[in-house]
Amino acid sequence: DIFHGKIFDSCAVVGSSGILHHFDFGKEIDQHDMVLRFNSAPTHGFERLVGSKTTHRITNTQNWVFRESDSEHIMVHMRSTSSLTAVIRTHMGDKKVKLAPFDTDFVHYMANSLPFMATSGLYGIIIALHRCAEVDLYGFQVSNQHGAKYHYYNVCDQPANAERDGAEWLVVKAIVQSGLARFREPCVIECHESKAECERCKTSSQLKKVTNFGRAERTRCPRCSTQYGGCRPQQHWAFRRRFVPPRGHS
Numbered sequence: 019d020i021f022h023g024k025i026f027d028s029c030a031v032v033g034s035s036g037i038l039h040h041f042d043f044g045k046e047i048d049q050h051d052m053v054l055r056f057n058s059a060p061t062h063g064f065e066r067l068v069g070s071k072t073t074h075r076i077t078n079t080q081n082w083v084f085r086e087s088d089s090e091h092i093m094v095h096m097r098s099t100s101s102l103t104a105v106i107r108t109h110m111g112d113k114k115v116k117l118a119p120f121d122t123d124f125v126h127y128m129a130n131s132l133p134f135m136a137t138s139g140l141y142g143i144i145i146a147l148h149r150c151a152e153v154d155l156y157g158f159q160v161s162n163q164h165g166a167k168y169h170y171y172n173v174c175d176q177p178a179n180a181e182r183d184g185a186e187w188l189v190v191k192a193i194v195q196s197g198l199a200r201f202r203e204p205c206v207i208e209c210h211e212s213k214a215e216c217e218r219c220k221t222s223s224q225l226k227k228v229t230n231f232g233r234a235e236r237t238r239c240p241r242c243s244t245q246y247g248g249c250r251p252q253q254h255w256a257f258r259r260r261f262v263p264p265r266g267h268s
Contacts, residue, residue: 020118026051029150033157036167044069057081063233082254088114153199163209163216174239
């Protein structure tokens with residue numbers, strides 16, 4: 019058990035939406051007992067927006083065991099035999115990583131409970147609901163009407179699956195409206211309802227305009243950024259047909 023049976027008083031589940039550029043939530047996020055992030059979302063260079071603390075991270079196969087420090091606890095999906103093999107290889111070749119796959123019963127529960135394949139973000143929210151007395155959501159499920167970039171750390175990135183995100187929104191909204199978690203940004207629900215409601219809410223909340231995205235800026239967007247899911251990182255060595263861990267990891 020990567021949590022060792024622990025229950026946290028407060029948890030920040032930090033998504034990757036560009037809406038985070040409109041606020042300075044960094045210090046607030048770092049005050050939580052558990053801070054959960056996803057895939058290759060960085061903190062370095064974005065501390066004012068997203069904080070610097072990461073206790074846990076969920077990564078998919080494209081961002082396998084990405085971490086900014088060896089103190090992070092990494093959780094991974096195992097949806098195939100290749101993922102199981104990668105878990106074993108990672109433990110063999112990278113002794114410093116704190117890696118744990120999702121419990122198979124939990125994965126089956128999620129798959130059987132939803133009519134769509136849940137994102138890592140929804141997995142993270144459900145885990146937090148089971149482990150935390152209070153759950154705060156940052157950078158989650160922001161619609162285009164917010165006028166925000168898809169990712170806070172790269173202005174080029176495009177949505178991977180808008181249809182799935184729309185279906186998942188109904189689940190996340192129900193969780194928030196039931197009082198189990200809360201959006202820390204204003205207008206998230208209003209901007210999903212209608213453009214008029216979104217504009218009224220943004221005006222009343224004095225949502226600041228952002229013209230400088232700092233380290234997220236790019237001089238030009240690569241062609242792959244417009245493809246389904248955006249640019250993919252180089253395949254992790256644990257998934258390669260010939261298993262040769264890089265030097266310094268064994």
